[in-house]
Amino acid sequence: NAGVTQTPKFRVLKTGQSMTLLCAQDMNHEYMYWYRQDPGMGLRLIHYSVGEGTTAKGEVPDGYNVSRLKKQNFLLGLESAAPSQTSVYFCASTEQVGQPQHFGDGTRLSIL
Amino acid sequence: GDSVTQMEGPVTLSEEAFLTINCTYTATGYPSLFWYVQYPGEGLQLLLKATKADDKGSNKGFEATYRKETTSFHLEKGSVQVSDSAVYFCALRGPGNTPLVFGKGTRLSVIA
Numbered sequence: 225n226a227g228v229t230q231t232p233k234f235r236v237l238k239t240g241q242s243m244t245l246l247c248a249q250d251m252n253h254e255y256m257y258w259y260r261q262d263p264g265m266g267l268r269l270i271h272y273s274v275g276e277g278t279t280a281k282g283e284v285p286d287g288y289n290v291s292r293l294k295k296q297n298f299l300l301g302l303e304s305a306a307p308s309q310t311s312v313y314f315c316a317s318t319e320q321v322g323q324p325q326h327f328g329d330g331t332r333l334s335i336l
Numbered sequence: 337g338d339s340v341t342q343m344e345g346p347v348t349l350s351e352e353a354f355l356t357i358n359c360t361y362t363a364t365g366y367p368s369l370f371w372y373v374q375y376p377g378e379g380l381q382l383l384l385k386a387t388k389a390d391d392k393g394s395n396k397g398f399e400a401t402y403r404k405e406t407t408s409f410h411l412e413k414g415s416v417q418v419s420d421s422a423v424y425f426c427a428l429r430g431p432g433n434t435p436l437v438f439g440k441g442t443r444l445s446v447i448a
Contacts, residue, residue, distance in 0.1 A: 257436075259438075264440060266441045267380075267441075268438075269435050272435050316379075321432065321434075325382070329377070329378055
């Protein structure tokens with residue numbers, strides 16, 4: 225019972241490089257979310273998806289893109305990484321609105 | 337828009353002390369309220385929830401009561417343990433497909 229799996233767990237990038245973070249869930253959940261967690265800021269929503277093929281902007285979407293081509297996967301892309309994107313990124317999913325979210329263990333991303 | 341305000345930490349307590357972490361919210365309508373816990377190096381886990389006024393959520397000795405008149409959802413535990421050391425997040429979900437809105441988190445350290 226894997227739940228929500230994020231890959232990679234750690235990554236160091238140079239400014240301007242691109243990368244994709246993968247989130248996979250095996251619970252057949254409709255809703256998926258990407259958050260970033262920064263000291264003193266709590267969790268801030270980047271983008272989310274209410275179903276396969278859909279995406280929507282959250283609180284802090286600039287500099288990120290997402291795709292939900294398959295129901296079980298939600299990808300977060302950084303096209304040109306910036307030091308301000310150094311953070312811990314969490315993916316979450318839920319079966320339906322009002323139900324608890326299930327979180328992955330996070331991806332720690334450092335951009336030099 | 338909807339928002340959650342929780343007491344700033346860190347909070348340091350001795351084992352077996354009483355814990356209160358304050359949480360107040362601003363929302364339209366009747367949101368569902370949640371407490372999540374994040375242990376070191378892990379993602380967030382649902383601790384408890386309440387979906388309507390006067391509901392009491394409880395789990396692992398923690399309790400919180402949904403108080404509509406004071407727009408609060410304070411987390412309490414009668415006797416904390418070292419293993420309760422973690423970051424605690426208060427969150428709300430409004431009606432419809434709206435994602436969770438998180439507070440900034442409160443770090444709790446319990447010393448033996």
